[in-house]
Amino acid sequence: MLEPGAAARILRRPAAKICLGILIFVALAAAVGPDLFPESYREPGPLQYSPPTWQHPFGTDLNGRDVLYRVLLGARISLVVGLAGAAVSLFLGTAYGLIAGYAGGKVDNFMMRLVDIMYSVPRLIFILIFINAFDGHVRDFASRMDWQWLVSYSRIVILIITLGLIEWLTMARIVRGQVLALKERSFIHAARVLGQSHGKIITRHLLPNILPIVIVYLTLTVPAVILDESFLSFLGLGIQPPQASWGSLLSEGAASINPLKVYWWLLLFPAATMSATLLALNYLGDRLRDTLDPRR
Numbered sequence: 096m097l098e099p100g101a102a103a104r105i106l107r108r109p110a111a112k113i114c115l116g117i118l119i120f121v122a123l124a125a126a127v128g129p130d131l132f133p134e135s136y137r138e139p140g141p142l143q144y145s146p147p148t149w150q151h152p153f154g155t156d157l158n159g160r161d162v163l164y165r166v167l168l169g170a171r172i173s174l175v176v177g178l179a180g181a182a183v184s185l186f187l188g189t190a191y192g193l194i195a196g197y198a199g200g201k202v203d204n205f206m207m208r209l210v211d212i213m214y215s216v217p218r219l220i221f222i223l224i225f226i227n228a229f230d231g232h233v234r235d236f237a238s239r240m241d242w243q244w245l246v247s248y249s250r251i252v253i254l255i256i257t258l259g260l261i262e263w264l265t266m267a268r269i270v271r272g273q274v275l276a277l278k279e280r281s282f283i284h285a286a287r288v289l290g291q292s293h294g295k296i297i298t299r300h301l302l303p304n305i306l307p308i309v310i311v312y313l314t315l316t317v318p319a320v321i322l323d324e325s326f327l328s329f330l331g332l333g334i335q336p337p338q339a340s341w342g343s344l345l346s347e348g349a350a351s352i353n354p355l356k357v358y359w360w361l362l363l364f365p366a367a368t369m370s371a372t373l374l375a376l377n378y379l380g381d382r383l384r385d386t387l388d389p390r391r
Contacts, residue, residue: 111382114375121372125170136161144351144358154360157351162344166365169339173369176255176340177321183259184316188266189309193297195267196274207271210264218261222327225257226250254333258320269312273305314380318373325369341369 106112129137136151140159147154153162195206230253237245245252277283278301286296321341327333328342329349336343348361 108382111379114378117371117375118379121170121368121375122174124167125174128167129164129171132161132164136164144356147360153364154358156347156361162360162364165339165344166341166368169341169344169365170368170372172251172334172338172340173321173324173342174372176251176258176324177317179255180258180262180320180324181313181316183256184262184266184320185309185313186263187259188263189270189302189305191263192267192270192272193274193301193305196271197278197293197297197301199275199278203271207268210267213264218323219327219332221261222254222257223332225260226253226332229253248338250333250335251338254324254327258323261323262316262320266309266312266316270305270309273308274301277301277304311380311384314376314383318376318380321369321373321376341365345369 106115138160140155140161142151142155142159143157145151145155145159151161151163153166155161156165191206191210195203198206230250233249233253234246237243237249283296283300286300291299324333324340325342325345328340329346331346334340334343344365345362348358348365351358351361
């Protein structure tokens with residue numbers, strides 16, 4: 096588990112406190128901010144392409160919608176996708192790496208060759224195939240079960256699962272390497288001599304000892320998943336209108352640029368919000384790695 100003074104060491108630098116404050120502010124704003132806006136800010140209005148004003152601090156888009164409201168709404172979806180995708184990666188990667196490292200021998204060799212094969216599959220093609228193959232089936236199933244929320248968010252659910260299935264590969268390799276080193280330690284040999292089952296050895300001895308390093312790389316997986324989702328949405332392959340994420344907002348902002356008029360606020364504010372959040376996540380992940388990684 097984490098050492099008692101680990102949090103104090105991580106936040107020792109002022110930059111770490113600033114990054115943590117940014118993350119807390121963005122998370123709270125995404126969670127409650129969109130619900131605080133009046134109805135007129137959520138629907139199309141008469142102010143098409145209005146620059147920032149006191150009434151609309153981030154300006155409005157082509158349809159007169161408040162950009163600040165849409166940035167917070169996009170933050171909600173991007174953060175949910177990032178956290179949920181990282182959770183899928185955490186579960187799959189940790190379980191796979193534990194089994195491969197503990198089993199060793201031919202089982203380990205076979206499982207890691209599967210990881211190498213999955214690494215060779217282009218990410219974009221994998222995501223496209225997954226979305227096109229399952230989106231319609233998920234919608235049909237949700238309609239039969241009368242799950243309207245799943246009908247509306249089926250693409251997001253599939254995107255979360257797909258990104259999790261991509262990002263777990265690195266986690267599996269890291270966990271497997273840690274387990275290979277730990278399973279030769281004397282306390283593991285003692286547990287075997289005492290007759291403990293393989294399941295108990297994995298869950299009671301190996302998993303608690305690799306937990307700090309897993310948490311470290313989990314914090315670095317969240318921004319990676321957010322960045323992947325934003326890139327896919329920017330290309331039009333991820334979140335679809337009327338839903339919004341940071342990537343789809345950047346795509347709309349880039350589409351509005353023309354030689355006659357540059358609507359700079361449509362790009363600046365979504366890009367600044369996403370960049371600040373990713374920078375804060377990456378910096379805190381690096382601080383966590385510097386503090387908890389036993390190799391350092």
